[in-house]
Amino acid sequence: MPTWLMKSEPDELSIHDLQRLGEARWDGVRNYQARNFMRGMQVDDLLFFYHSSCPEPGIAGIARICRPAYADPSALDPHSHYFDAKASAEKNPWSAVDVAFVDAFKQVITLAQLKAQSALLELPLVQKGSRLSVMPVSAEQWAAILAMR
DNA sequence: GCCAACGTTGGC
DNA sequence: GCCAACGTTGGC
Numbered sequence: 001m002p003t004w005l006m007k008s009e010p011d012e013l014s015i016h017d018l019q020r021l022g023e024a025r026w027d028g029v030r031n032y033q034a035r036n037f038m039r040g041m042q043v044d045d046l047l048f049f050y051h052s053s054c055p056e057p058g059i060a061g062i063a064r065i066c067r068p069a070y071a072d073p074s075a076l077d078p079h080s081h082y083f084d085a086k087a088s089a090e091k092n093p094w095s096a097v098d099v100a101f102v103d104a105f106k107q108v109i110t111l112a113q114l115k116a117q118s119a120l121l122e123l124p125l126v127q128k129g130s131r132l133s134v135m136p137v138s139a140e141q142w143a144a145i146l147a148m149r
Numbered sequence: 150g151c152c153a154a155c156g157t158t159g160g161c
Numbered sequence: 162g163c164c165a166a167c168g169t170t171g172g173c
Contacts, residue, residue: 007170053170053171053172057171128153130154131154131156131169
């Protein structure tokens, strides 16, 4: 079963928001590489929920894909922060998935901790200059991160 | 708020 | 198709 890592700004959607909601739409991805990974996701795939652009960046919990990729409605909504004037109902290049809450870690696994793990050197998240917001996580990487809890 | 690194845009 | 300019990401 493939596993993933997805970045969210906790001001927009945190792992605790997801815990309260149960499920949420993951929309607003506007990068083709990240979108393509989302299109490869299947129901029940697990993902690490990463908090970015916040005081303590790091992995805050786990979620599960509960609806595979579909056309991202936010691209068509003029009031949305993620509105894309070039998208239309007929031709919407962007995808969203729905995710369900699985677990919130007692403590965030910080980016600094992740960077210090030799098992994670290949993970785009820890590589200099990488801004990819959705990425695959190998079975070995997944296990290494779980062991850091 | 700064700024390095990256992706996208658009003129040519 | 090149590449400079620009906007965005995201850690610090």
